[in-house]
Amino acid sequence: MTKNTPAPALLKDPNSGKEWELPIRSGSVGPQAVDVSKLYGQSGLFTYDPGFTSTAACDSGITYIDGEEGILLHRGYRIEDLAQNCSFLEVCHLLLHGALPNAQEKSAFEDSIRYHTMLHEQMLMFYRGFRRDSHPMAIMVGVVGALSAFYHDSTDINDPEQRLLAQYRLIAKMPTIAAMAYKYSVGQPFMYPQNSRSFTENFLYMTFGVPAEEYAPPPAFVSAMERILILHADHEQNASTSTVRTAGSSGANPFACISSGIASLWGPAHGGANEAVLSMLREIGHPDRIPEFITRAKDKNDPFRLMGFGHRVYKNYDPRAKVLQSHAHEVLESVGRKDEPLMALALQLEQIALQDEYFIERKLFPNVDFYSGIILEAMGFPTSMFTVLFAVARTVGWVAHWNEMISAEGALRITRPRQLYTGEPERPFVPLDER
16 A cells, blocks of 8 residues: 555444455545445445435546535636636637637637537428427427437547537537527527627527527627526536436437436426526515515425525535626616516525524525526526526536546446345246236
């Protein structure tokens, strides 16, 4: 054992007295991990960890979260610094390639993404096969999965060039797919991308523009959307990213893998929290009623929950929420809603909750969803589109993790969790006439 190698952990079977040494692995930062990958072969024992809350399923060099301190790093850079100083595509380059681009690399990367913003024209017929009232996430799952039927030249996962092409195509086409899902739901014609616009401005143009007149999104909208995309670009091994990795571990093509991530994100426990925040604020209705709802939130027998507070990982103020608070004010002012009642209510609710010992002791701080819904609604997005926007942003994180897993030397193994079986033990078969 070298000086820098942690001493192994010991596991002892109290029945037989047998002991097994389990190696301890260290990352560059963060907690150490007990390596149980060979435990079953050595001992016949499994580990039991519902929800995998204490299990590291992979090595990754993309994103690090320190939930206790409220720190989120992408490739070592604080999310606050990236949100303040970078464009979304610069953050995409960082997540995909491991470094922020210089001016020449930035221009080349932006050109590569712009080149792939169009959809195959036949794919537009897919939309017409859906009902007009279809949820946009249902459309996203289907259309993204169907990309594999149109782009055969980027489905060979063993070819690094095809993998890179698939990543660029997914990042570039996701805003187009999302905007078309919205247009279809409101009965407006699809707007083709205009590649003279920036990535974010182009998305807003395709979403809210119409052929009959010129459209330029307000600068406050572009700035806020840029921040929202950056803040949602990646978040380590969350449910949808883990889903993408699980699908990818079987060797599935990248489009199918990302479609599976969208399906996972669709779950209200993952991607629907900002919509729930808006519903909660409307239910509270007036600042005078905040104490009543604070009391209800503390009552474990009351179904009411204070949405937008607390996080599975963060036990401190979510750094992403701090960034969005200032942009909420800018967007509301740009649409003439400077004195927006919901925003005033949210600010007062936050202030009261952060001074309450109940929430302080439980480390229930505002998360990224607390302000994002207010911003998106003010920009004109219906709540059904909130999770779609999440998917547009998170696509880069999904493909970065997928590629990291596929390209790691000797690391690709099909995911196969174990279980603690609690069903019937083996029993004799009873013929039909004897049952």
